[in-house]
Amino acid sequence: MIRPLSVYLGLRYVRSRHGNGFASFISASSTIGIGLGVMVLILVLSAMNGFERELAKRLLSVVPHGEYIAVTSAIDTWQQQIEKIEQFDDVIAAAPVIKLGGLLQKGENLKALEIRAVDINKEQQVSAITDFITDGQWQNLNGQSLVIGKGIAKKLKVKVGDSVQLIMPRKSQNSSQFSAPKKYNMNIVAIFDFGGTIDETLAYMPLATGDAIAELNGAVHGIRLNVADVFKAPQVIRTIGQELDVYVYMNDWTRTQGHLFNDIQLVRTVMFVVMLLVIAVASFNIVSSLFMAVNDKKGDIAILKTMGAKPSTIMMSFVYQGLVNGVLGAIVGAGLGIYLSLNLTEIITAIEQSFNIKFLSGDIYFIDFLPTELDIRDVIFTVTAALVLSLLATLYPAWKATKIDPAKVLGQI
Structure with a gap:
């Protein structure tokens, strides 16, 4: 199978990174952080969708x-x-x-x-x-x-x-x-x-x-x-x-019960911003791992440049390397988020029965269970946001890789 040189180098650097314990840890932490952020954001948005559905279905069926x-x-x-x-x-x-x-x-x-x-x-x-x-x-x-x-x-x-x-x-x-x-x-x-x-x-x-x-x-x-x-x-x-x-x-x-809808929208907005920041922080761990990769591969970069490799090829090699973390984290997080969102009500009910606790009281709220409704648009938007943040995190380290002077690097070998 014919692959572009930048893709081949990026995937090869990903495989070689596993030999470096610290770099591997930083890379894994960024992937896990992105995955957790995507999963929790999908869960929160699904729960808010569920509350909106119950608001329209139950409360507004009587009011x-x-x-x-x-x-x-x-x-x-x-x-x-x-x-x-x-x-x-x-x-x-x-x-x-x-x-x-x-x-x-x-x-x-x-x-x-x-x-x-x-x-x-x-x-x-x-x-x-x-x-x-x-x-x-x-x-x-x-x-x-x-x-x-x-x-x-x-x-x-x-x-x-x-x-x-x-x-x-x-x-x-x-x-x-x-x-x-x-x-x-x-x-x-x-x-x-x-x-x-x-x-x-x-x-x-x-x-x-x-x-x-x-x-x-x-x-x-x-x-x-x-x-x-x-x-x-x-x-x-x-x-x-x-x-x-x-x-x-x-x-x-909206004059008598609108505060409930406004509260749901407020929680949705706050949680969306918070979890997006979590994904951003995890994504920018990619910066650290890529800087270490660039520093470790200075010799390879110098040799490639002397052999006529274009700056765009070198830059894209490290962009692809960094995107692997974002793609893996987004896919795993989205998969877990979808599964948990589809079963959130049953999971919370099982926890309440196991520990004899009640998260939502029917005497206070208009429902006594945690509702959920998965919207595929939320999944697409969350995954897209994670991938965009991951891409942005790769650009600066990858660009710095193109500025390495082969003469200085090869002269030190």
């Missing part, structure tokens, strides 16, 4: 993508408004909502909560809450009934079928006079387990019941939307809101 909340008076033409909203291509569905706040009491236990009075059929079109029902049935939500989060049920020590007392503030015509709160007996018909703070604060009741409590006479406080692309929700909400003929506040999920 509305957008809401229109009445400013002054309740929306009494909400049926017509929903028909108008659902005509837009970016909207999957819309549903009415009445927002209430109150206290839930069971015996001596008391819990403050946010209540969403919803149409049980339309709500399923804008929310995947039924996927998270762990006890009871969503369709049983009718009359004086509630669907509550697992955190609320745990706090009040109640279960499906129990009766609780809902305490609501009473409207008073005289703002200086305190009115006794209204009390309603409610039945728990279902419990949902989503994870995070939502389980601790949120409850659902039928739209008709909420209408009777809030005395809205068939009107609603707002309309909830489910859009096709969650990351375009702010733009979609603004565009549609300007077409409505009611005076409303325009809210989207």
